[in-house]
Amino acid sequence: MSDIVAFNSVAEEAAPKAQAARVLAGPRGAKPRRALSGRNIMIYGTLIVVALYYLLPLYVMVMTSLKGMPEIRLGNIFAPPVEITFEPWVKAWASACTGLNCDGLSRGFWNSVRITVPSTIVSIAIASVNGYALANWRFKGAELFFTILIVGAFIPYQVMIYPIVIVLRELGIYGTLTGLIIVHTIFGMPILTLLFRNYFAGLPEELFKAARVDGAGFWTIYFKIMLPMSLPIFVVAMILQVTGIWNDFLFGVVFTRPEYYPMTVQLNNIVNSVQGVKEYNVNMAATILTGAVPLFVYFVSGRLFVRGIAAGAVKG
């Protein structure tokens, strides 16, 4: 697994260099390229078809969410709306029914915010210190615990869910947001610790030694030297956690009560509720609203997202 992180960062750095080498030294450098060669048509044709396939669901979602129900019943899902209405969006946000209450996704949205923000901060704080301790202050037995942690990342959550329910119940925080935040922190720990350990291990050792000679201790070195030097990896970890925790469904449904359900759980309840008429436009608006935060993170962070996700793919 350490390979994933290592290889990924290597590949990220190697890519532009290899690209440059190809342009400079490649045998096709001198050959004039025809834009409309058969080969190019094949490559771009395939890629465009594939891209359309990936975009289609997003397109259909947006189109459906902007139509009224009569138009949905009559028309086809690919047709753009004749009459654009934002009614479904308002309803999805403010008044769609999820089980007992009818105040839409807004409640779930704020729950998700209240879950994601502290979970992200706490898990990154703990994991970065763990990773730092593992990389720079090796002590006996640490590697063993670390190995258990990493292997644990592969164990299906279902195996550990019930014991955690018992622990949380004993602590009196089962069903609360605090409990869920702890759970997210626990399950974020393997991959984040690995991420930070590898990053800190890659920093020049002289830096650490010089600080020690100067008399700096564990925390001083962490806050004054390691932390300021590791901003990129903190951002990667943040992306990983925000998208991962926001998208979580299983933990949300197991460890919280209905009034604390995160957005994903509420969304599923809205769409898959058996009672009443299915309002497909409201459902699709709700789906987009739930996907909006991770999509926003994805588009804003670009390349860093790729790094983070590839490093944390094991968690998903």
Added chain:
Amino acid sequence: MAGYTQGSGRPNQWLRNLNAKIASVPMILTAVVIFLGGTIWTVVYSFTNSKLLPRLSFVGLDQYERLWAAPRWLISVQNLAIYGIFSLIFSLVIGFVLAALMDQKIRFENTFRTIMLYPFALSFIVTGLVWQWLLNPEFGIQSVVRSLGWESFTFDPLYNADIVIYGILIAALWQGTGLVMCLMLAGLRGIDEDIWKAARVDGIPMWKTYIFVVIPMMRGVFITTLVIIASGIVKVYDLVVAQTSGGPGIASEVPAKYVYDYMFQAQNLGQGFAASTMMLITVAIIIVPWAYLEFGGGRKRV
């Protein structure tokens, strides 16, 4: 010198790096209590007849016998096998082909990559619901094709018990192939450009170079991707809940859902524990040989 360190070694051993040890307490607790302890706890209680609450009254392998006699579990396992085999094959093949296309010095590479990867940023719930809508026979793809004049066209995987798992597979591939493409692309970029030149000089056709030279060189990337996909397959849960809730009937049940339903709805904890132990074994079968290859047989790569 040696005597000195040995003499004061005992008390020092514990106090050395005290801060690092304190900082590692959350990690140690998680590793030992939750991951190790929790797993052992579940395995132990899978041999009991716990119903509503966990009870330590052992019944041997009863829960496992009941599990493997339950049609719902058998369907779950069968579904997971079909879903697993096809999603492994398709995501590796599609992911690799896309990566190879992206590696042809194309323009707009970033745009294409962004489009292929964005589904991965979405929740399985969101993906499941979108595809539930697209595959809805009354309004979705089937109805659109029919309205174009092909009246007998049938494409309703989510409503047909025989093929429902393939409907779930379509959504899973839509979400997951982008990641595989990215991993493969990184692998391809890591391959020395001279290999391509040498192959070109020798007059080896491109596809042959890929199959006989490049893919074997990317063994590490393939194994890593395989492990990532495989451990994700065993956990598949949200997608099924969002798309079909296990229906029609019990046709799209999967092991992870079986576990959840028995633990939290049917309140038959023993069954849930036995089923989750089976999931654990499956993962162990995938992970142990990989971990051995990766960490046991000497470190070859960085």
